[in-house]
Amino acid sequence: MKKLILISTLALCLLLTPRAEAHGHINAGAIDSNSSGGINAGDRLNMYFEPGTTDTSLVYNLGLNPYGADGYLWNGYTTFTALHQSSLPGEAPNYNSLGAKSGSFLTLNLVSITGPTGAKLAFYDSNATDPLWVYQVGTGLISGAGIFSLTEADWYDFSPSDPYGHIHGRMFGANQSGIFTATWALHDTQSTTTGLLDSLPFQSTFTATAVVPEPSTWALVILGGAGLAWMSWRRA
Numbered sequence: 001m002k003k004l005i006l007i008s009t010l011a012l013c014l015l016l017t018p019r020a021e022a023h024g025h026i027n028a029g030a031i032d033s034n035s036s037g038g039i040n041a042g043d044r045l046n047m048y049f050e051p052g053t054t055d056t057s058l059v060y061n062l063g064l065n066p067y068g069a070d071g072y073l074w075n076g077y078t079t080f081t082a083l084h085q086s087s088l089p090g091e092a093p094n095y096n097s098l099g100a101k102s103g104s105f106l107t108l109n110l111v112s113i114t115g116p117t118g119a120k121l122a123f124y125d126s127n128a129t130d131p132l133w134v135y136q137v138g139t140g141l142i143s144g145a146g147i148f149s150l151t152e153a154d155w156y157d158f159s160p161s162d163p164y165g166h167i168h169g170r171m172f173g174a175n176q177s178g179i180f181t182a183t184w185a186l187h188d189t190q191s192t193t194t195g196l197l198d199s200l201p202f203q204s205t206f207t208a209t210a211v212v213p214e215p216s217t218w219a220l221v222i223l224g225g226a227g228l229a230w231m232s233w234r235r236a
Contacts, residue, residue, distance in 0.1 A: 026204070028106050028150045028165075028186055029083040029091035030196060039095045041195025045106070045186040047202050048083070048091065070131070072122050072173025082106050082150045082165040093188065093196055094163055104196060105163055105189045110146030111201055113137055115180035121206070123148060126169035137180075150186075174208040181205050 027048040030039045083092040094104045113121055115137045122131035125148060133144025148170070151163040174180065186199035 025079050025081055027081050027083050028093065028108070029088065030093040030095075032090060038090070039093055039196070042197070043195075044197040045093055045188060045199040046091075047184075047186060047199060070122070070173070071175045072120070072131075079166065079168055079170070080108055080148075080150055081167075082152075082163060084164040085162040092162075093194075103163070103190050104151070104194045106150040106165070107147050107187050107189055108150055109185045109187050110135065110141070111183040111185055112140075113180055113182045115174075116176050116178040119174065119176035119178060119180070121180050121182070122173040122175075124171040124173065126167055131173070172206060174206070177208045179205060179207050 029046055029048050030043050031046045032039060033043050034040070082094075085092040085095050089095045093106060110133070113135045115121065117138045119137045120134055120142075121137075122134045123144075124130075125132050131143065132148060133146045134142050135146065136142050150165045150167075152165040152167065155163045155165065181203055182205075183201050183203050185201055188194055188196045188198075191197070
């Protein structure tokens with residue numbers, strides 16, 4: 001009986017433990033529109049999707065969201081990054097063929113979200129306890145400005161010519177299942193200095209679905225629960 005209880009406890013832990021979701025990277029960069037060999041004033045910001053991340057296809061697991069207390073029962077994430085000057089100088093928005101410090105500071109700005117009417121999609125910054133912004137389909141932003149930075153502050157402060165950002169732990173949360181399509185625009189907050197133009201609008205799709213446990217897992221949990229009840233009855 002002790003072995004049965006141990007097995008059922010392990011099965012319950014497995015059931016309640018979030019599955020590690022693979023995440024894709026969507027990189028912020030720019031287009032060398034005048035073929036100058038670098039990114040300069042008048043060039044337009046652009047997003048570069050890694051293979052398989054054009055549709056981010058985030059899966060939100062029912063009941064496993066760390067922000068479930070806020071009502072967001074599905075969760076998932078992708079990593080939006082700013083391109084690094086040393087790795088992709090021809091596309092990095094801070095790159096300048098003359099070696100000048102452009103000092104670009106990138107943000108991703110939410111334009112709109114479509115999905116189930118009345119549903120809410122929230123964004124939590126890394127290690128945050130409250131959402132940075134909340135968007136309600138059919139209403140618009142009901143909290144926050146719909147903006148988050150892609151450039152890390154320490155890079156901008158100490159090396160403004162290379163404001164690289166690669167921030168993990170950011171979360172999206174949804175309070176209803178369904179398919180959400182978000183429209184974004186990439187912006188440089190220092191555009192008056194750098195002369196970089198906002199990106200054209202682009203979209204990413206989030207699919208919020210409940211993950212149904214395997215029948216064998218449910219069987220172990222039910223069997224273990226019955227064992228615990230039997231043990232309690234015997235002791236009584």
